[in-house]
Amino acid sequence: MPTDPGVALDAVVAAFAAVGINATPSPASDPQADLVLDVHGTPLAVNIKVVATATPQSVATWLRTPPVASSGNGPACLVIADRVVAGARQLLTDNGWGWLDLRGHLRLSGPGIHIDTNVPATSQAMRSPRVFAGKVTLEVAASLLLAPDRPASIRGLARELERSPSSISAAVSALQNAQLVDDRYLPIVPDLFWETADAWRPATTTVSRIDLLHDPAISEVLHTAWDDVAGSSGWALTDTLAAAAYGAPAGVRADYPPDFYVPDEAIARRAATMLGVPTSEAARGATLHVAPVRQVCATRRPAHDAETRWPLAHPLFVALDLASDLGRGREILDGWTPPADVTRVW
Structure with a gap:
């Protein structure tokens, strides 16, 4: 499904309105610009490029295709995307392009204007x-x-x-x-x-008594498969603790409650019964995520050290969990280079 220019145009007009600037779509008969901004009474023409995700690779391609960067002699250039990833943001900025990340950030510099601020996120993504x-x-x-x-x-x-x-x-x-x-x-x-x-929206539940997971009888009933990481499907540590175990810049307390992937909803319900449901956040022993796909619990990796203890989810699935956190999770992802045998795809 291609990106929707109508959604993009509505979003960029709303974003400029949020910072007090009137933006007017140019008429179809005007080939010179897509948008005209009223900057303190002076019009500024803006050409927009609409994509689902702006990446360093795609930005580099645009910059090699004239017209390249914005200049004082022509329209400013603005990329509108559901996501403008970190490397793409820097490349656009270095080459004089502006960008609107529909998750909630607008940047544009030009004659008489400099905007680099958070704006309300759009509620409608451009991809179906x-x-x-x-x-x-x-x-x-x-x-x-x-x-x-x-x-x-x-x-x-x-x-x-x-x-x-x-x-x-x-x-x-x-x-x-x-x-x-x-x-x-x-x-x-x-x-x-x-x-x-x-x-990626796994169903979750919380439990209180994770110490019981060391009981072989309980572990067997809950299909943790702690002792057969490579040959079976079982529980896997994910989210921040797993990212830290992989060397990501994720500062976390040693006693932070772990997040586990479990193979299916039946096991999650059984775990809640056997391990107890916490009565408060302070009593939470762990959060269990039902694996959205079977690969999650079938591609586990052994713990790197005795301190970690638990088998780890594959870095891909840890990264997908982090991506759902628009704040700290995204920061960890930006600074995380996964193990050498894993290709970074974020």
Whole structure:
């Protein structure tokens, strides 16, 4: 599904209004600019470029295609995107382009104007959420992101995910139509990561007595599979504690309650019964997330040291959890280089 210029235009007009500047879309008969700003009584023409995700790679391509950066002699250039990732922000700024990240930030510099501020986030993303309407599409996205440099095939994905080739073909077609997968079935990164992050909403529950997880009988009933990390599907540490274990810049107390992925809702309900439900936040022993796709609990990694103790979720799934936190989680992601055998896709 291509980006929607109508949504983008409404969003940018609202963003400028939030900082006290009147922005008027140019008439279709005017080829010189897309938008005209009233800057203290002086008009400023602005050309806009609408994309789902602005990445350093895509920005570098635009900068090689005339016209390049904004100048005092022509319209200012403004990128509008659901997401402008950190590296793209810097590249745009260095080359005189402005940007509106629809999560809530506007930057534009030009004659008589300098804006670099938070603005209200738009409630309507430019890409249709129907791309991830089914679980199969989420499974395909996860599989492609786990091996982003390996060309895939419909039948190969069908075997791996134990799905019919027809359902895999439909999911891949949806991702290709959304410009998230190329014609070799390779993921477009980081675009596919961030779109997957938007659809990544695991059900959660909290429990109180995680010390009981060391009891072999309870561990067996709850299918933790602590002792068979490589050969089975089981519980996996995720979120901030896992990111810190992988070396991400995530400062966290040693006694911070862990977050675990569990294989399915039945296990989460059983865990709540056996481990107890906390009566307050202070009594929370752990948060359990039901894995949105089977790969989460099947691609666990051993703990790096005795201090971590728990098997770790694959860095991809830890990153998807962090991406849901618009504040600290995004900061951790920006500064995190995953292990050498994992390709960074965010």
